[in-house]
Amino acid sequence: MTLADVEEGDELPIEELYLSKDAVRAYAAASGIAFARFTDDEGARREGLPGMIAPGNMSMGLLAGRLERWAGVGSLARLGVTFRGIVLPDQTLRLCAAVTQKDEGSGSVEVDVWMESEQGDRLVIGTASVKIA
Amino acid sequence: MILDLHLHSERSDDSRAPVEQYLKILQRKRDERPLDGIVLTEHRQFDLHRDFRDLEDRYGLLILNAAEVETNYGHILVYGVNEAMLARFDFGDVRLPAQEVVSEVARLGGIALPCHPGRPNVGLLAHYETKPPLDGVVAVEAKNGGSKRGEDERVQDLIERFGYRAFGGSDAHLVSFVGICATEFDAEIRCMDDLVRELRGGSYRPADFRR
Amino acid sequence: MARIDPALLERVFDTTEFGPITASEMVSFARSLGEQAACYVEPGPDLRAHPTFCVKFRGRKGFPEDFPAALLGPMSFDAGKDVALGEPIRPGDTVRVASSVHDVYEKTGRSGGMTFVVVRFTMTNQRGEHVATIDNRLMYRT
Numbered sequence: 001m002t003l004a005d006v007e008e009g010d011e012l013p014i015e016e017l018y019l020s021k022d023a024v025r026a027y028a029a030a031s032g033i034a035f036a037r038f039t040d041d042e043g044a045r046r047e048g049l050p051g052m053i054a055p056g057n058m059s060m061g062l063l064a065g066r067l068e069r070w071a072g073v074g075s076l077a078r079l080g081v082t083f084r085g086i087v088l089p090d091q092t093l094r095l096c097a098a099v100t101q102k103d104e105g106s107g108s109v110e111v112d113v114w115m116e117s118e119q120g121d122r123l124v125i126g127t128a129s130v131k132i133a
Numbered sequence: 134m135i136l137d138l139h140l141h142s143e144r145s146d147d148s149r150a151p152v153e154q155y156l157k158i159l160q161r162k163r164d165e166r167p168l169d170g171i172v173l174t175e176h177r178q179f180d181l182h183r184d185f186r187d188l189e190d191r192y193g194l195l196i197l198n199a200a201e202v203e204t205n206y207g208h209i210l211v212y213g214v215n216e217a218m219l220a221r222f223d224f225g226d227v228r229l230p231a232q233e234v235v236s237e238v239a240r241l242g243g244i245a246l247p248c249h250p251g252r253p254n255v256g257l258l259a260h261y262e263t264k265p266p267l268d269g270v271v272a273v274e275a276k277n278g279g280s281k282r283g284e285d286e287r288v289q290d291l292i293e294r295f296g297y298r299a300f301g302g303s304d305a306h307l308v309s310f311v312g313i314c315a316t317e318f319d320a321e322i323r324c325m326d327d328l329v330r331e332l333r334g335g336s337y338r339p340a341d342f343r344r
Numbered sequence: 345m346a347r348i349d350p351a352l353l354e355r356v357f358d359t360t361e362f363g364p365i366t367a368s369e370m371v372s373f374a375r376s377l378g379e380q381a382a383c384y385v386e387p388g389p390d391l392r393a394h395p396t397f398c399v400k401f402r403g404r405k406g407f408p409e410d411f412p413a414a415l416l417g418p419m420s421f422d423a424g425k426d427v428a429l430g431e432p433i434r435p436g437d438t439v440r441v442a443s444s445v446h447d448v449y450e451k452t453g454r455s456g457g458m459t460f461v462v463v464r465f466t467m468t469n470q471r472g473e474h475v476a477t478i479d480n481r482l483m484y485r486t
């Protein structure tokens with residue numbers, strides 16, 4: 001893909017992924033944050049949560065991966081996200097993105113990114129700067 | 134005339150949306166979201182000197198400037214902000230007295246309208262459970278593009294109970310969501326004075342362009 | 345809100361080093377995100393860390409010692425972060441994290457009244473190259 005292939009307003013195909021509890025536990029372990037809220041439903045409830053939740057960083061990582069599958073490894077220059085809602089495992093999440101700005105000079109694009117729950121709530125929103133080859 | 138009455142640019146702490154990119158998206162998505170303009174409602178601030186005439190000329194869209202303030206009854210959109218209002222209220226205060234905001238803004242020539250009234254903690258509905266209703270509320274945001282499931286639905290009850298008018302706004306913090314909810318006016322609006330006049334007593338209704 | 349001494353802002357209050365980073369921990373991290381790209385999951389000369397691998401590194405101290413305790417509730421929530429990326433992390437690298445308080449502000453939202461403290465991590469590797477700058481927005485309920 002080159003910059004000429006990208007237009008402002010282009011929407012990337014939505015990627016759906018099933019987020020399992022095991023995947024959340026694996027991420028928590030790999031990140032050194034295997035706390036109760038990320039590994040155990042009962043432990044999470046003792047902290048006032050509805051059950052175990054996915055770390056915000058994991059949502060960020062999933063969105064980063066979505067962008068790199070589109071633009072290539074090493075293309076991500078910046079990613080900023082706001083966590084708007086708890087991400088519970090055992091659901092199918094939707095990873096969404098749309099190109100908002102194209103800069104021919106730097107060869108990069110600005111992209112809106114967001115993660116939706118099964119019910120369509122936007123749980124994570126953000127923007128990214130992506131270098132296009 | 135259709136306007137998005139509630140959205141945030143990169144001036145708001147949780148938005149990265151440049152104003153011009155909002156306009157480009159509206160141009161591109163004209164078939165899906167046939168808007169005639171936007172009203173920026175930055176969080177907890179207002180800049181009297183913001184000038185969008187160049188962008189308006191280039192894109193043929195109306196761009197007005199308002200504010201979203203935080204009060205003891207939740208968030209309120211303030212249209213028609215002027216020097217007198219900025220002197221009267223610290224827009225950065227997250228605990229403004231809502232009744233005073235509604236009354237004084239009206240007295241000083243503007244209009245203050247509660248937004249996302251169905252939202253927990255920062256919506257009017259939650260506060261009406263424990264506090265007396267506000268005097269002088271003309272309309273509430275019945276369609277908010279950032280609402281979670283059920284939040285907008287709860288507002289219908291509020292509207293019927295108190296006879297509030299209804300309007301819509303995207304509450305966009307990302308460029309992609311500009312105009313997904315908006316307000317359709319029967320009259321033409323060319324400036325903030327027109328908008329305030331129409332919100333007070335004109336004919337309008339929320340518009341929902343979500344797919 | 346308790347007043348913040350401007351001198352507290354942008355002042356490095358902690359420096360912590362991590363590493364040498366192993367190929368194994370890089371691969372585990374990437375696999376946990378479902379990554380399949382060879383450069384993230386196959387040990388070898390091309391192996392590099394996932395772009396968000398850097399968020400696992402945090403300063404040892406959360407705040408400066410003279411930070412107003414009144415601003416910090418019993419539990420913080422991760423409200424979001426902004427990551428600006430530099431050189432990729434590779435096996436054998438060390439990562440140095442310099443922490444500073446970048447901003448403090450109040451707002452209200454679905455969770456009620458909140459104080460946000462933005463802690464900035466500036467990360468460099470053993471060659472002094474910029475690896476990442478991460479602005480972490482921590483939310484405390486008021």
